[in-house]
Amino acid sequence: MDFFHTWLPFLYLYGVGGIAFIIGMLIIIRSNALRLTFQKHLKWVWVLIFGFLFYAAIHAFLIFVAIGS
Amino acid sequence: MMNIEVGTQLDKIVILVYFSLVMGFGAYFGKYSKSTNDYFFGGRRFAWWLITISIVATGVGSHSFVKYSTKAYQYGLSSTMTYLNDWFFMPLFMFGWLPIIYYTKVRSIPEYFERRFNPTARYLATMMILLYMIGYIAIQFLTLATALYRIYGIPLMLTVVLIAIATTIYMHFGGQTSVIFTDLLQGFILIFAGLLLFFLGIQFLGNQVGINGLSAFWMNLTPLQKLPLAHFNHPPDFNFVGIFWQDGIAGSIGFLFLNQGLIMRFMAAKSVNEGRKAAAINVLFVLPISAIVVSNAGWIGRAITNVAPGILPSEMAANDVFVAVTNIVASPGVFGFIIAALCAALMSTADTLVNASSAVVVNDIYRPLSKKVKTEKQELEFARWTSIAVKVIAVILVPFFNSFDSIYEAHGWFHSTFTPPLVVGVFLGIFWKRFTSQAVIATFLGGAFLMILGQFYPQLISPFDHGIELRPDRGYSYIGALYNIFVCAAVGVIVSLFTKSDSSQKLVGLTVYDVQNLKSIFKGSDANEEVGGCPVVNWKLESNDSDELRFSSNDMKLMKANPGDLVYVQDARWWLGGLKSAHSTYGKPHSEDGVVYINSSHLEHGQFVEGLPLKAEKEM
Numbered sequence: 204m205d206f207f208h209t210w211l212p213f214l215y216l217y218g219v220g221g222i223a224f225i226i227g228m229l230i231i232i233r234s235n236a237l238r239l240t241f242q243k244h245l246k247w248v249w250v251l252i253f254g255f256l257f258y259a260a261i262h263a264f265l266i267f268v269a270i271g272s
Numbered sequence: 273m274m275n276i277e278v279g280t281q282l283d284k285i286v287i288l289v290y291f292s293l294v295m296g297f298g299a300y301f302g303k304y305s306k307s308t309n310d311y312f313f314g315g316r317r318f319a320w321w322l323i324t325i326s327i328v329a330t331g332v333g334s335h336s337f338v339k340y341s342t343k344a345y346q347y348g349l350s351s352t353m354t355y356l357n358d359w360f361f362m363p364l365f366m367f368g369w370l371p372i373i374y375y376t377k378v379r380s381i382p383e384y385f386e387r388r389f390n391p392t393a394r395y396l397a398t399m400m401i402l403l404y405m406i407g408y409i410a411i412q413f414l415t416l417a418t419a420l421y422r423i424y425g426i427p428l429m430l431t432v433v434l435i436a437i438a439t440t441i442y443m444h445f446g447g448q449t450s451v452i453f454t455d456l457l458q459g460f461i462l463i464f465a466g467l468l469l470f471f472l473g474i475q476f477l478g479n480q481v482g483i484n485g486l487s488a489f490w491m492n493l494t495p496l497q498k499l500p501l502a503h504f505n506h507p508p509d510f511n512f513v514g515i516f517w518q519d520g521i522a523g524s525i526g527f528l529f530l531n532q533g534l535i536m537r538f539m540a541a542k543s544v545n546e547g548r549k550a551a552a553i554n555v556l557f558v559l560p561i562s563a564i565v566v567s568n569a570g571w572i573g574r575a576i577t578n579v580a581p582g583i584l585p586s587e588m589a590a591n592d593v594f595v596a597v598t599n600i601v602a603s604p605g606v607f608g609f610i611i612a613a614l615c616a617a618l619m620s621t622a623d624t625l626v627n628a629s630s631a632v633v634v635n636d637i638y639r640p641l642s643k644k645v646k647t648e649k650q651e652l653e654f655a656r657w658t659s660i661a662v663k664v665i666a667v668i669l670v671p672f673f674n675s676f677d678s679i680y681e682a683h684g685w686f687h688s689t690f691t692p693p694l695v696v697g698v699f700l701g702i703f704w705k706r707f708t709s710q711a712v713i714a715t716f717l718g719g720a721f722l723m724i725l726g727q728f729y730p731q732l733i734s735p736f737d738h739g740i741e742l743r744p745d746r747g748y749s750y751i752g753a754l755y756n757i758f759v760c761a762a763v764g765v766i767v768s769l770f771t772k773s774d775s776s777q778k779l780v781g782l783t784v785y786d787v788q789n790l791k792s793i794f795k796g797s798d799a800n801e802e803v804g805g806c807p808v809v810n811w812k813l814e815s816n817d818s819d820e821l822r823f824s825s826n827d828m829k830l831m832k833a834n835p836g837d838l839v840y841v842q843d844a845r846w847w848l849g850g851l852k853s854a855h856s857t858y859g860k861p862h863s864e865d866g867v868v869y870i871n872s873s874h875l876e877h878g879q880f881v882e883g884l885p886l887k888a889e890k891e892m
Contacts, residue, residue: 207504207505207506208503216357230368230784231367235787243545251362254359254552269496
């Protein structure tokens with residue numbers, strides 16, 4: 204198991220995917236489609252960030268476990 | 273093809289009972305389709321949980337079980353990659369595209385192309401989307417028929433025709449409401465059946481090794497098979513970077529932004545916020561479960577092979593693993609039930625696509641080309657017959673797809689051929705105001721030309737290959753998606769920069785930059801954003817032709833509502849998920865607290881039950 208099989212796909216996924224995610228967040232905030240002054244919208248900001256970290260954590264955990272085994 | 277004895281009499285009966293149950297269930301909901309709006313969009317009334325489960329059934333096609341268990345058997349847990357990479361575009365979907373399609377009342381993706389660009393863009397998009405969806409339906413028919421004809425011994429094409437007739441019976445009468453409710457039932461069944469198969473497989477492994485089943489399963493996968501992501505660029509037919517561009521980028525945008533079936537499902541939600549909840553829960557929690565559901569037969573098969581090599585036939589092809597493992601771990605009757613879940617996957621994906629194709633034909637061909645204005649009844653009748661015609665064409669296309677080496681290949685060919693120009697067109701249309709009408713036409717035509725060129729001259733794709741090996745005579749596989757997206761986007765951007773931008777008046781409400789004003793555009797006046805309560809009230813009928821619901825002054829105060837605001841009422845029983853509900857506007861208040869006055873039109877649409885209360889909530 205080398206870097207090409209373990210952490211490179213992870214870094215690429217959350218690097219390139221992360222850029223798409225951040226650009227998306229910036230577009231909806233700057234266009235006022237998501238208004239940070241709205242309590243309801245603010246809740247969604249946390250959900251969106253949680254979702255990103257949730258998936259990154261699942262993938263990182265499984266890679267650690269596979270390497271460990 | 274491996275020769276396996278599949279299916280007992282009991283299995284055959286279970287499958288037949290299942291088909292009858294779904295047809296009856298779906299046909300029952302026909303009474304809720306009173307107009308084309310109900311038929312296609314379910315009347316904009318359903319709760320998030322109903323939408324979520326029905327999306328599962330749509331997303332998991334019958335090909336998913338075969339396709340993912342094959343990859344799971346060959347490569348282990350990395351078969352889940354495509355189910356766990358959809359979050360990146362959620363911000364743009366939830367706060368960009370979803371409010372646009374919901375509030376502008378766009379009835380189809382091609383209609384968006386006409387409003388945003390011009391009629392030519394609409395017709396090109398119509399053609400591409402219809403070809404894509406009807407072909408997809410044909411692939412679904414073929415996958416299920418391939419499994420069923422071996423169980424019943426009926427010729428393949430006759431099996432295809434029988435499946436098409438079965439789905440027609442409930443769809444013909446019920447439309448989107450039937451699709452949502454049958455998909456709810458089938459979503460539960462296919463998740464339950466997939467998890468049951470996993471449980472039985474683990475139990476089987478435990479019995480073989482003599483230890484706890486879960487430990488036996490985990491111990492008998494190699495470290496490589498436990499990795500959640502594939503090798504970066506090797507082998508050519510299953511590598512991380514290619515699949516990331518094909519599925520994580522093109523596939524995710526295509527699924528979220530262009531899948532007419534999915535869009536119609538979100539438009540059936542009672543509000544944009546309910547649509548957001550459905551999308552978030554689906555991607556966060558249901559997709560990981562679905563990944564286990566569709567892949568586990570392959571993982572179990574791999575663990576069985578590692579622990580006891582003789583149990584699965586040595587000559588077994590990888591794509592037979594689903595049927596082989598199910599046959600080994602499930603007893604008679606349970607095998608039939610799991611195959612019935614495969615039927616569930618097919619029927620729920622096919623019915624959504626048929627309904628969506630029918631919506632596109634009615635909205636983008638019939639209405640624009642029709643010289644006389646048609647009544648709702650005529651349009652509804654046409655929509656019903658269109659759904660039959662769509663299925664007939666799909667059945668005719670089945671032999672063409674049967675000529676591909678595998679269903680996987682046929683499916684991949686579809687995705688790579690029809691998705692990128694549409695993905696680029698809709699994405700730049702929503703998020704880049706400068707993207708012009710000429711540019712979208714150039715993207716469709718010029719981009720498609722460059723994509724075809726890439727198929728014939730793979731060296732054009734080489735600069736994008738990330739070190740993936742070029743297969744002699746077969747070209748590049750998944751990474752071609754990156755090249756296709758790049759050339760389509762390049763054509764679109766270059767032509768936009770050299771052509772005059774569309775007037776900003778024309779773009780009102782159609783880009784992400786107007787989302788904040790969409791509620792007012794939808795309502796026709798300023799949106800009332802004050803957060804109020806949701807009273808439960810009794811209803812009384814009054815003879816009144818105007819589309820207004822009348823509440824008491826105190827109830828209006830509780831809801832922080834004013835006359836003219838939009839209101840939604842539903843049967844107070846939450847588990848109906850909004851099936852019995854109606855949208856309207858607040859009328860002049862009265863003094864009878866806890867009572868709402870409705871008219872016969874609301875009653876007919878909402879199918880409210882005498883004596884049962886309604887829950888009211890202000891929309892805006």
